[in-house]
Amino acid sequence: MLQVGTESNPLRVAVIGAGPTGFYTAEHLFRQKDFVVEVDMFERLPSPYGLVRYGVAPDHQKIKSVTKVYDRTAKKPGFRFFGNVELGKHIQVADLRCYYHQIVYTTGAQTDRRLGIPGEDLAGSLPATEFVAWYNGHPDYRDYEVDLSVEAAAVVGVGNVAMDVARILSRTPEELAVTDITDYALEALSQSQIKDVYILGRRGPAQAKFSTPEIKELGAMADADCCVLAEEAELDALSQAALADGSDRATMKKIEIIQSYAGRESSGKSRKLTLRFLVSPVELIGDEHGRVVKMRLVKNELYKTESGTLRPRATDQFEEIPVGLVFRSVGYRGKALPGVPFYDSWGVILNEGGRVVDPETKKPVLGEYTGGWIKRGPSGVIGTNKPDALETVKHMLADLAEGKTLDPAEPAAEAVEKFVCDRQPDSFSYDDWLRLKEMEVANGEAQGRPRVKFTSVAEMKAALGK
Amino acid sequence: MKIQQILASKGMNVITVHPEQPAREAISLLVEYHIGALVVVDSDKRPVGILSERDIVRRAAEDEAFFSEPVANLMTRQLITGIRQDDTFSVAATMTEKRFRHLPIMDEGKLIGIVSIGDILKAERNQYRGEIDTLETRIMAGEA
């Protein structure tokens, strides 16, 4: 085989998924100077950015400026974007092997983890993943329905996604109107009857996953009070002991804020956010129409495992709270890609430092790599995917240097163009996307909002006159 | 962060030895795989101990002719194990406090991996780097 990675025979890489990890992977590949690289990025949606566009909360606009870095990467010679092209639907892994030396899967976590309790499938019990995708205008969830005519909602889990969901449920229409939340969600949330939002943690305040700015923000909402039950804000003896040396200052700060909400009097705001700790839902109870009306909770206590983790254990104390909506926010979950080894029980593509590993043989699969949430699981902020992508790219380059790449029959950029056009005539280029983006921003400016999103593929095509 | 997040990118290949194998073979494995400890398993693949570089150094200081001794004579028998749902932060604290550097991870009675203090520190460092990066982006865009 001709030396790969040279001017006459560039290293051809397919990146699947245009989220932060896909872009960091491309960025790292372009930044090195030893090899000539071409990157084709495939994305199932017409728009890039992954969860930065369809996950990050609309009232957290500033972080979305990371996309400027991604746009810069997209301008590099050798980069191409094929939007509206899905691996497993329009193209298959076997096709990619004909055109590329290396394939990188950065498809994120496309679905949710379940609670595994009775009543979880009642109407009104929803995964946070879908609610988030709906208010952010993900084309798959445009016609999704959430009944906000109920008085109380519960969010299960105390991670940052739970914070997002609780905040969006409690914001005033005025607060939301200046964001890029979709018009249909703004309309629905403006009519919301929700007065009470419970956020349920199965462990104590010291084990809460949300970050400090997020918990602070909850206490400073325009028309919602935030409170914590005084007895649940107190640390148990095991948590106290774990923090006794004072080294974990981030957690101590968080606890301080949580405790400042304890026993707070209502200040007369219209909504109330109640943060609960050491409780687990054990059952959702429905009415005669199959709609959630109550949730049964068990009180937990903590015990210490051999390796030092404090885990929850159910006691024999139960309570019931009336709720008409339940959002499980206990984590996202990766989905298998057809033809790619997948470790189903963990919801990840098993790998060794980013080299895809076959779970059966435990051996790396030649030419296939992974990064981001589908590689390590659904945790970490946007920036965490940068060192993660770097690790993968290092291994890709090390393998290339040893001549360990796929041997594609047609390693030519033009051949891919023709092939994609055959399989998906409606693909979107990066220039298409930049034009759409300009239109979204212009439409937003007129209303004093960062952008007004297109929420369906048809709208996007129409806007471009495709 | 949970231990599982580290294990997902380690490929789940655990290098093991049997208690009756000579120390020499164990040392070869440590060198071959560039690792600091081996899980010692019985014939049913159940962990019965752990053999770390430190165990070897300790024995070497006592007896120069230890190379042909069985692993069983050198290994640490008081085995602390973890599960994939363990919090990395708590595990790191326990490792520091109890002075050990490798934690075999069990799932439903089966050995599924091993995590070193180095793995945890690396994962935590990447997480903090990411958080700083994200914070910088927010600040540069005018919001702290």
Ligand SMILES: Cc1cc2nc3c(=O)[nH]c(=O)nc-3n(C[C@H](O)[C@H](O)[C@H](O)COP(=O)(O)OP(=O)(O)OC[C@H]3O[C@@H](n4cnc5c(N)ncnc54)[C@H](O)[C@@H]3O)c2cc1C
């Ligand atoms: C609700 C929510 C809010 C968040 N808010 C913040 C925040 O405020 N700040 C922060 O720093 N982090 C935040 N995060 C975390 C951050 O979004 C993630 O760390 C990051 O997006 C993960 O990047 P990724 O590229 O691995 O996956 P993703 O961002 O999910 O990108 C994966 C991409 O792959 C595409 N894809 C999937 N399957 C296929 C296929 N078969 N073919 C082609 N393409 C495919 C998807 O459409 C998607 O575009 C948030 C996460 C969530 C869930």
Ligand SMILES: NC(=O)c1ccc[n+]([C@@H]2O[C@H](COP(=O)([O-])OP(=O)(O)OC[C@H]3O[C@@H](n4cnc5c(N)ncnc54)[C@H](OP(=O)(O)O)[C@@H]3O)[C@@H](O)[C@H]2O)c1
């Ligand atoms: N603003 C931001 O920076 C931002 C916003 C959104 C998301 N993100 C990031 O995106 C990642 C994913 O966030 P996430 O909130 O989905 O996940 P997460 O941080 O892992 O939180 C999941 C929560 O669900 C709980 N949980 C899990 N299983 C449960 C069960 N069976 N019953 C009750 N509770 C259960 C967990 O508790 P245990 O700890 O007890 O397991 C935890 O509190 C995180 O890294 C987060 O920081 C960041």
